[in-house]
Amino acid sequence: MCVVETMRVATVALGYLGVMSSVLxxxxxxxxxxxxxECVTCHQAAVTGTIPxxxxxxxxxxxxxxxxxxxKQLENRTMQTVAGRLSDEDxxxxxxxxxxxxxxx
Amino acid sequence: MTKIDRRTFTTGMIGLxxxxxxxxxxxxxxxxxxxxxxxGGGAGGATAARYIAKDSKGAxxxxxxxxxKKYYTCFFSNLYLGxxxxxxxxxxxxxxxxxxxxxxxxxxxxxxxxxAAKTVELGSGVKVGYDxxxxxxxxxxxxxxxxxxxxxTQDTMPHAWKSGTQVALLKSQVENMREGGTFVMVPPPNxxxxxxxxxxxxxxxxxxxxxTNPTAKIIVLDPKEKFSKQALFTEGWQKHxxxxxxxxxxxxxxxxxxxxxxxxxxxxxxxxxxADAASVVPAQKAGVICDRxxxxxxxxxxxxxxxxxxxxxxxxxxxxxxxxxxxxxxSGFSANSHAKVxxxxxxxxLTGSKVxxxxxxxxxxxxxxxxxxxxxxxxxxxxxxxxxxxxEFISKTEEPDALRKATYEESESWYTAITADMFx
Ligand SMILES: Cc1cc2nc3c(=O)[nH]c(=O)nc-3n(C[C@H](O)[C@H](O)[C@H](O)COP(=O)(O)OP(=O)(O)OC[C@H]3O[C@@H](n4cnc5c(N)ncnc54)[C@H](O)[C@@H]3O)c2cc1C
Numbered sequence: 001m002c003v004v005e006t007m008r009v010a011t012v013a014l015g016y017l018g019v020m021s022s023v024l025x026x027x028x029x030x031x032x033x034x035x036x037x038e039c040v041t042c043h044q045a046a047v048t049g050t051i052p053x054x055x056x057x058x059x060x061x062x063x064x065x066x067x068x069x070x071x072k073q074l075e076n077r078t079m080q081t082v083a084g085r086l087s088d089e090d091x092x093x094x095x096x097x098x099x100x101x102x103x104x105x
Numbered sequence: 106m107t108k109i110d111r112r113t114f115t116t117g118m119i120g121l122x123x124x125x126x127x128x129x130x131x132x133x134x135x136x137x138x139x140x141x142x143x144x145g146g147g148a149g150g151a152t153a154a155r156y157i158a159k160d161s162k163g164a165x166x167x168x169x170x171x172x173x174k175k176y177y178t179c180f181f182s183n184l185y186l187g188x189x190x191x192x193x194x195x196x197x198x199x200x201x202x203x204x205x206x207x208x209x210x211x212x213x214x215x216x217x218x219x220x221a222a223k224t225v226e227l228g229s230g231v232k233v234g235y236d237x238x239x240x241x242x243x244x245x246x247x248x249x250x251x252x253x254x255x256x257x258t259q260d261t262m263p264h265a266w267k268s269g270t271q272v273a274l275l276k277s278q279v280e281n282m283r284e285g286g287t288f289v290m291v292p293p294p295n296x297x298x299x300x301x302x303x304x305x306x307x308x309x310x311x312x313x314x315x316x317t318n319p320t321a322k323i324i325v326l327d328p329k330e331k332f333s334k335q336a337l338f339t340e341g342w343q344k345h346x347x348x349x350x351x352x353x354x355x356x357x358x359x360x361x362x363x364x365x366x367x368x369x370x371x372x373x374x375x376x377x378x379x380a381d382a383a384s385v386v387p388a389q390k391a392g393v394i395c396d397r398x399x400x401x402x403x404x405x406x407x408x409x410x411x412x413x414x415x416x417x418x419x420x421x422x423x424x425x426x427x428x429x430x431x432x433x434x435x436s437g438f439s440a441n442s443h444a445k446v447x448x449x450x451x452x453x454x455l456t457g458s459k460v461x462x463x464x465x466x467x468x469x470x471x472x473x474x475x476x477x478x479x480x481x482x483x484x485x486x487x488x489x490x491x492x493x494x495x496x497e498f499i500s501k502t503e504e505p506d507a508l509r510k511a512t513y514e515e516s517e518s519w520y521t522a523i524t525a526d527m528f529x
């Protein structure tokens with residue numbers, strides 16, 4: 001079931017994005033989904049006040065932002081701490097996962 | 106109540122006989138639909154129920170046992186006390202868990218756990234069978250830790266450390282204080298739920314009194330010598346409420362010796378303080394069901410960090426305030442984070458889904474005055490013995506107003522998001 005599950009997610013994601021398949025090859029969306037459970041404590045599908053939604057965010061933009069938080073070039077202590085422990089692989093997996101979701105209305 | 110379907114109920118009952126046949130095989134390998142029972146629908150339990158049901162896409166039967174129909178969050182209860190939100194803002198129902206994720210919600214108390222038979226006994230006498238059990242009952246209070254305080258008199262000086270009616274009562278007592286009266290706060294000793302909570306409560310009561318009863322005083326009789334975010338709170342109290350708050354540590358007061366609930370007198374070595382209103386928060390321990398289930402060592406439940414499994418029973422996961430999560434503070438954010446780790450481990454064990462390295466996180470925001478928010482946070486990893494800090498941060502003193510306002514606004518957004526993450 002685990003293999004089928006992974007394939008299903010990957011197939012859906014690929015069908016959805018087409019051009020982004022190179023990103024998906026790097027980032028494992030199933031791993032991204034697990035890592036994302038930390039993000040969604042604050043970033044829900046709908047925008048909640050001043051915290052932006054990252055659902056449906058383009059993978060490239062996501063990766064750039066997270067690396068800027070990781071290197072502390074972007075302010076926000078919470079985000080700097082969150083990004084601080086993410087490896088490039090973690091960030092790619094998160095980017096792959098969030099880019100498969102529907103953006104907020 | 107009771108929507109235990111016939112099948113769950115009967116398999117629970119015949120479970121005893123069937124155990125010997127399939128003891129070592131996970132439920133999915135036996136072709137049965139595995140069952141998870143969750144005790145307690147708070148920050149830990151509601152999140153666990155939601156994530157297990159949502160991510161297993163119906164492959165796991167999830168039953169949530171929670172006595173109350175509406176959960177009032179302790180988080181943001183101080184903002185309700187401060188008049189920033191109304192009571193209903195902090196109340197949440199379980200409708201979404203049932204309707205959106207098929208969680209079977211039973212409004213009853215769990216009164217016993219039989220780890221050998223893998224059943225939970227409810228107040229109604231019904232037994233519910235499980236393959237994995239999640240125990241997340243939060244805290245109970247050790248009333249005897251403060252002389253003179255008891256469960257029967259708690260409404261006179263509400264602890265309000267479990268949310269709901271006690272918080273509403275405390276609010277009305279503060280509002281009805283005589284002009285220039287004294288509010289006394291007695292924070293709990295370590296370890297306790299929400300380390301900055303008592304000091305945010307003091308801030309929010311000062312916030313409301315500074316508007317409605319500006320000559321009132323707040324006395325804090327702390328059993329501790331220091332407290333969470335102390336430099337930030339102390340700075341903020343001087344800035345926003347000069348001369349209103351007096352914090353007295355046990356080294357000066359000698360600690361609270363006795364409380365006379367009839368006369369509202371709180372006795373210490375240095376003085377007897379007469380309160381017009383008060384909040385007394387006794388010492389704490391894991392919810393009593395943990396003791397009954399044999400999960401505690403002392404007051405709390407030891408766990409295996411990587412999976413949040415009980416050290417006493419590998420089929421049981423203990424989440425949130427009830428667990429010994431070592432480096433992590435007892436917070437709603439922490440409980441929600443434990444739940445996600447446990448949900449992944451449980452799905453892995455019951456359905457063979459992928460399991461990744463466990464990661465935990467926490468951020469606790471506190472409000473000192475309207476638009477003056479501060480935060481402390483960290484991320485963590487599972488060590489062999491303990492949950493360990495990876496990296497941490499805390500707001501600084503003398504931050505610009507704009508940053509404090511942004512921090513407060515962030516907390517509002519977090520509240521909306523985490524309650525959706527628990528209940529939607
Ligand atoms: C004043 C205050 C302010 C706070 N502010 C914050 C904050 O800003 N941020 C933050 O992250 N945390 C905050 N917290 C802490 C937070 O509320 C707790 O850490 C969190 O609720 C713990 O989650 P839990 O699931 O362990 O317990 P709870 O959320 O208390 O949930 C336990 C649930 O179990 C149920 N239960 C108990 N026994 C049984 C039983 N036998 N059978 C069935 N059900 C049972 C209870 O009814 C309850 O609904 C605050 C706490 C307080 C008191």
